[in-house]
Amino acid sequence: MKWLYLFLYEIKHALIKIRRHGILCLSSAMAVFVSVFLVSICLIVGLHVDSFSHNIESDVRIHVVLQTDIDQSQIEEIQNQIQAISNVDTIEFSSKDEELELMIQEKGEAFELYRGENNPLANAFFVTVKDGSQIEKTAQEIENMEVVSSCVYGGSSVTQLMEMLQKIRKVGYGTAILLIFLSIYLIYNTIRTTIYSQQSEIAIMRTVGATQSFIKIPFELQGIFIGLLGSGLTYFLIYFGYQKVYEILDGNLFIRLLSLIKPGDLYHQIGWIILLLGIGIGWLASSMAVSKYVRKNR
Numbered sequence: 001m002k003w004l005y006l007f008l009y010e011i012k013h014a015l016i017k018i019r020r021h022g023i024l025c026l027s028s029a030m031a032v033f034v035s036v037f038l039v040s041i042c043l044i045v046g047l048h049v050d051s052f053s054h055n056i057e058s059d060v061r062i063h064v065v066l067q068t069d070i071d072q073s074q075i076e077e078i079q080n081q082i083q084a085i086s087n088v089d090t091i092e093f094s095s096k097d098e099e100l101e102l103m104i105q106e107k108g109e110a111f112e113l114y115r116g117e118n119n120p121l122a123n124a125f126f127v128t129v130k131d132g133s134q135i136e137k138t139a140q141e142i143e144n145m146e147v148v149s150s151c152v153y154g155g156s157s158v159t160q161l162m163e164m165l166q167k168i169r170k171v172g173y174g175t176a177i178l179l180i181f182l183s184i185y186l187i188y189n190t191i192r193t194t195i196y197s198q199q200s201e202i203a204i205m206r207t208v209g210a211t212q213s214f215i216k217i218p219f220e221l222q223g224i225f226i227g228l229l230g231s232g233l234t235y236f237l238i239y240f241g242y243q244k245v246y247e248i249l250d251g252n253l254f255i256r257l258l259s260l261i262k263p264g265d266l267y268h269q270i271g272w273i274i275l276l277l278g279i280g281i282g283w284l285a286s287s288m289a290v291s292k293y294v295r296k297n298r
Contacts, residue, residue: 032230035183036278042176043270049169052258062127062139062153078147087138092126099124132162188285216290223286224279231278
């Protein structure tokens with residue numbers, strides 16, 4: 001009961017500090033809001049880049065065309081050889097008749113004349129890979145097999161797109177980290193200002209025997225409340241803003257491969273991150289500020 005009473009007292013004392021220094025606390029909360037909002041945008045971009053990359057990897061397949069003289073009895077052995085390549089995920093066999101039907105769909109009805117014994121095409125495989133960034137290397141490894149006539153996967157444009165998405169993700173996460181440090185610095189300065197304005201009060205508390213933790217906790221709680229307010233505003237804006245953007249774009253960023261994450265899934269992924277980030281930033285900044293002051297004036 002004693003610890004509960006002390007904790008409630010510390011909360012009450014923190015709320016009093018917030019009321020006394022409302023303008024400073026509000027400015028800190030706005031700093032948290034702006035910083036956490038920008039961090040959230042970077043996280044959303046990073047999550048979408050991951051989603052886009054996964055969609056592209058799952059949709060892009062290597063079309064492995066075999067030599068025309070390959071006998072049907074050799075198909076299973078060739079499939080096992082391709083499956084043994086480390087980056088290969090799944091293999092789907094496509095007979096020369098199925099290849100012709102695909103060509104008819106793509107090129108037109110003129111190729112219907114080649115149905116039956118006149119079919120000049122060869123058997124093939126459609127290969128999916130585990131790591132899309134290594135698709136060029138995997139395709140080259142398959143094409144080096146003597147039984148393979150050619151491999152087609154989309155060329156360098158696919159790998160360039162994957163590399164570009166990876167760079168965007170790294171820039172987004174790097175920017176998020178910088179913004180976190182910036183917000184910590186801003187709140188640190190605000191809490192330090194409020195501490196200096198209460199030097200006499202802190203001195204009296206030290207004189208009557210208050211411990212360092214008893215002095216520090218109200219300031220740390222103040223930082224947590226500021227962080228919670230800023231992150232709460234961020235979550236509110238993201239919640240309604242992303243839903244509107246999703247509806248305007250009809251769930252896709254131009255094409256199906258660049259499909260947006262569903263709002264419910266996005267909120268589940270970043271909602272708790274936003275709240276914990278705001279609380280963590282507020283607590284860390286205030287803890288650093290008050291700890292430095294207490295050590296300096298010990």
